[in-house]
Amino acid sequence: MSTPDTWRKSSYSGGGEGNACVEVALRRTHIAVRDSKGPSAGTLTFPTDAFASFLRAIRTPS
Numbered sequence: 001m002s003t004p005d006t007w008r009k010s011s012y013s014g015g016g017e018g019n020a021c022v023e024v025a026l027r028r029t030h031i032a033v034r035d036s037k038g039p040s041a042g043t044l045t046f047p048t049d050a051f052a053s054f055l056r057a058i059r060t061p062s
Helices: 048-059
Strands: 008-009 023-027 030-035 044-047
Touching: 030 048, 044 048
Parallel strands: none
Antiparallel strands: 008 023, 023 030, 030 044
16 A cells, blocks of 8 residues: 655745745655656656755855
């Protein structure tokens, strides 16, 4: 039995209704990412450690 994902939007979702962003859902073994403007269009999934590395890389000034 699977449970529904809890999707979270970034605090940088833009103006208006805040739908110009991606959403993420934390799962046991990976992170799911989808477009908030078209959530039924599909998701991308990443292993948790790879997503954490990605976040560290984009937060590090170049």
